[in-house]
Amino acid sequence: MTTDIALRKLSEARGNIVVELALVLPLLLLLALGVAEYSLSIHANNIIVNISREGANLASRTSSAPKDIMDALAETAGSLNMNDNSIMYITRLRGQADGSPGALEQHRRLMGGFSPLSKIWSCSFGWHAGSCISPDPNDPPKANLDMALNPGELVDVVEVFYNSQPDTHYVIKHDSVLYSRTVF
Numbered sequence: 001m002t003t004d005i006a007l008r009k010l011s012e013a014r015g016n017i018v019v020e021l022a023l024v025l026p027l028l029l030l031l032a033l034g035v036a037e038y039s040l041s042i043h044a045n046n047i048i049v050n051i052s053r054e055g056a057n058l059a060s061r062t063s064s065a066p067k068d069i070m071d072a073l074a075e076t077a078g079s080l081n082m083n084d085n086s087i088m089y090i091t092r093l094r095g096q097a098d099g100s101p102g103a104l105e106q107h108r109r110l111m112g113g114f115s116p117l118s119k120i121w122s123c124s125f126g127w128h129a130g131s132c133i134s135p136d137p138n139d140p141p142k143a144n145l146d147m148a149l150n151p152g153e154l155v156d157v158v159e160v161f162y163n164s165q166p167d168t169h170y171v172i173k174h175d176s177v178l179y180s181r182t183v184f
Helices: 002-061 066-075
Strands: 086-095 101-110 131-133 154-164 176-183
Touching: 002 066, 002 086, 002 154, 002 176, 066 086, 066 101
Parallel strands: none
Antiparallel strands: 086 101, 086 154, 101 131, 154 176
16 A cells, blocks of 8 residues: 555656656756857857957058958958958058047958948048048048057057857847957
C-alpha cells in the first residue's frame, strides 16, 4: 500500500516538473538569445572602432589613396558585411585662423543602399568618383568637429557607419546603426 502511494506521488512530481519546464524553458531561451545578440553587437562595435582607428592611422601616415585605404579596411572587417551594410568617410580638415576646422576634402566608400550622411561635413559641391574637394582651399567650409585646431594644422577624420541587423531580425524589427569616429 505504501508503495502505491509513493509511486502516485512520484508520478505527480514528474508531471509537475514537465509543466514547470514548459513554463520556464521559453523564458530561458529568450534570455539566452538576448545575451547572444548583445554579445554579437558588442563584437561588431569593437570591429567598427578598430576599423576607424586603423583608417585614421593609415590616412595620416601613408600616401595611399583614400579609396585603397577604405577597401583594405573593408577587407579586414571579418564577420561584418561591409559591402552592403556600411559606409566610410575619410575627411581632411585644416585649422582656420579662428581655430575652427575647415573641410578640405572628403572621400567615401559607398556600397549597397545604406548611406547616412557624415557627421563631420556633408559635401555640397557634388561627389565625383567617391570624392568631394573644396573648391577654395584657402576658405574651406566649416566642419562639425568638437575640438579646436591650430591654424594650418591638418587632421584626418575617419567615420564608419555600420547597419547592424540582429540575427533575430524576424522577431526584432529594429536595426541599430553603429558609428565610430577617429581623429588623427
